[in-house]
Amino acid sequence: MDVTRIAIEVVVFIYIASFLLYIVRLIKGPTLFDKVLAVDAFSYDLMVFMALIAIYTENPYMASPIVLVALWAFALDMYISKIVEYGDIGE
Amino acid sequence: MSSVDFLLLVEFIGLALISLGAFFEIVAAIGVLRLPNFYTRLHAVTIGAVGGTALPLIGVGLLAVSRHSVDPSSVYLAILCITSTLLILVTAPTGSHALMRAAYIHEKRREKVESSRGR
Numbered sequence: 001m002d003v004t005r006i007a008i009e010v011v012v013f014i015y016i017a018s019f020l021l022y023i024v025r026l027i028k029g030p031t032l033f034d035k036v037l038a039v040d041a042f043s044y045d046l047m048v049f050m051a052l053i054a055i056y057t058e059n060p061y062m063a064s065p066i067v068l069v070a071l072w073a074f075a076l077d078m079y080i081s082k083i084v085e086y087g088d089i090g091e
Numbered sequence: 092m093s094s095v096d097f098l099l100l101v102e103f104i105g106l107a108l109i110s111l112g113a114f115f116e117i118v119a120a121i122g123v124l125r126l127p128n129f130y131t132r133l134h135a136v137t138i139g140a141v142g143g144t145a146l147p148l149i150g151v152g153l154l155a156v157s158r159h160s161v162d163p164s165s166v167y168l169a170i171l172c173i174t175s176t177l178l179i180l181v182t183a184p185t186g187s188h189a190l191m192r193a194a195y196i197h198e199k200r201r202e203k204v205e206s207s208r209g210r
Contacts, residue, residue, distance in 0.1 A: 044183070
């Protein structure tokens with residue numbers, strides 16, 4: 001049990017480090033697609049982060065929005081690629 | 092094999108999956124920061140989606156049901172993790188493929204406009 005909590009703490013710090021690297025790419029990103037890609041990776045990272053916090057604090061209802069975050073990243077991908085290929089909605 | 096040994100085995104597998112996912116995630120983050128091109132960065136993000144998100148979510152689901160007293164809230168967390176793993180495995184390749192196609196079409200259009208302007 002103690003080993004589990006220590007391992008989860010280490011993994012949470014690794015995920016926070018990758019949050020920071022994704023934020024650097026989100027600020028630097030040369031084109032629009034790089035920024036969208038960074039937001040995508042950020043939301044995938046956020047899902048695992050919320051699940052780890054839920055298992056660490058033993059409060060499972062803290063991990064409820066991970067399905068919404070996954071669908072939101074997918075909607076962002078589809079919306080940006082649709083606008084770039086075919087123009088705005090209703091034209 | 093008694094039930095306590097089986098629960099320890101499930102917990103160990105969950106911890107191994109979470110640690111493997113952390114390795115994939117940090118590799119994907121370094122790749123997104125360091126790789127030179129949009130398409131190579133897309134490759135790194137897909138590593139982060141499948142290796143760094145689907146594997147640790149399965150691990151968290153296994154870790155949630157490895158307690159000695161199983162109550163409904165931990166089963167809720169496990170079902171949530173498995174559901175979002177399936178969603179990720181369906182939507183992440185689709186979304187990255189659509190984004191790559193849009194970026195390619197955008198680049199080709201801009202090249203065509205620039206070459207017609209140069210003539």
